[in-house]
Amino acid sequence: MIMRKFLVRGIALGALWCALGAAQAADAIDASTPQKLIETSSRALLSDLDAHRAAYRKDINGLYKVVDAEFLPHVDVPFAARQVLGRHWNDATPDQRKRFSDALYHSLLTTYGKALLEFTGEQLKVLPFQGDPADARATVRTVVHTSSGSDVAVNYSLRKTDSGEWKVWDVIIEGISYVKSFRDDFGAEIDQKGLEALLQRLEKGQLPVKHG
Amino acid sequence: MIGAIRQFGAIALFLLRTLAAVVPALRRPGAVVRQVYNSGARSLVIIMLCGLVVGMIMGLAFSDMLQRFGSESALGEAAGFALLKELGPVLTALLFAGRAGTSLASEIGLMRATDQLTAMQVMAVDPMRSVVAPRFLGGLIALPLLVAIFDILGLFGTQLIGVSVMGVDSGTFWSQMQNAIDVRDVNEGIVKSIVFGASCTLMAVYYGYNAEPTAEGVGLATTRTVIASSVLVLIFDYMLTAAFL
């Protein structure tokens, strides 16, 4: 009798432990502050990659699905797209704007997805937050210690959307803003060949060779 | 050879005598002021003119050179350095030797030729105190001021040409110059101008004082002044540039 009680309790406790453990393993992303968003997202990505790396190598779409589901909600792609187009945004139709935003995201994903797979056990250090917490803009600084021994400064530009959520919109690697780089390159291409030509190239998943 | 060594010795002794006479000479500031006027104010026009033209030449020459490296914006720095450290002091000193130096040498030489100096000595008026020292002080005070004026006009001339003819941005011109120039550089220019002032004036009063008491002698004195001043200026320029490196 007593044994059974213990057993039931033991199983119940065990189940509770598992549930808690599972919740932790799910590595929920905390988007309350810019700092926490970057920290929790990086950890979540790393643990997911560690768990399913082999599977992703066989079929990268698995990774894409996870990125879409877990990380995309925290990236302000339409805002980034608008910054990349710059003054050409005003000349684009709403349909072209949507297409650009989607095409930019997908071509980035397919181009850098494979590189993401190599993101292993590198030391990621998120530096202390500096700045005014009341600002609607924030920069989170991190340092990636690569396997070859060098340190790369990777900063994230975030903004608070109208709904009060913090979202990432730019990555600045070693002082070079990627949104700005694309803005310059695409800008030149739009001047030469027009927005429609660029859109079609992006929709095929081709980014300029320079960023490969 | 021995003659040259004798000359150096004579000049050095003369310098010491002049310096000894400086303090008493200062008791009559009116005389010093007159000499500052003679050496300085009367050289003003030529110094300002040359300063402006040299600046304009630099504007043209440097802009052209710098354009080959795509660094036109460095014009302010380049002109500033060149003027403050080298061209300003050296060119002003050489011009000074030509204008004020020869004037001093011939003035004193004439006094020697007309026995005025001997007459003074007879009357127990020390010519070193009443003639040489005030002129030495006048030149010594005047040259650094002339150099500063030369520099300013030179910079103005460079900016004039650089901005209006070669298209350099005026804000960049001045800010790059300010950024690059150190107090050390300005001090170098000031020290040089003082040393050059002493040298040129000393040569002028020395050769004038020791001129042959003939018309020929006075002429020779002026020539020697210019040559000796120029050589001294260039030698000291090398030494001071090295010292400030």
Added chain:
Amino acid sequence: MKNERSLEIGTGLFVLLGFAALGFLTTQLPGSRVGLVTQSNGYQVTARFDNVGDLQPGAPVSMAGVKVGRVSGVRFDSKDYKAVVTMQIDRQYNRIPDDTWANIETAGLLGARYVGLDAGSSDTFLKDGTNLDNTQSAMVLEKLINKLFAAFASKSDSSTEEK
């Protein structure tokens, strides 16, 4: 005979001029004082950068290659460790979108730094006191070269390891 007064006046003027020139050379030139840059009629905007290179006050602010203003001040904010650049934009350029990018650029290969503005698409325009939120810091040539060498070194290391 020279008039004593005119002599003194002449000398006085000369000495004054000389000292003014000296004063100018010793105080205005060294250091990074703006001094001679006159503030033209305009409105003031700011932008924050992680690195401004050697951008100086007095440097031009350009848009599409045309000078539209000047940098009036560069200071360091110890709260967020960024450089704050204040710019005076000419009053006639009053239709600059407020999402315009401010970039630190270099004039020529070894030239001076200046601020380049790249027009955005916003319907609201810059006015006195606005901050340009989108910026690109100066690219420091030496850092880039170092990174390049480091990249080559690691590539050659890994390729020799494979052998």
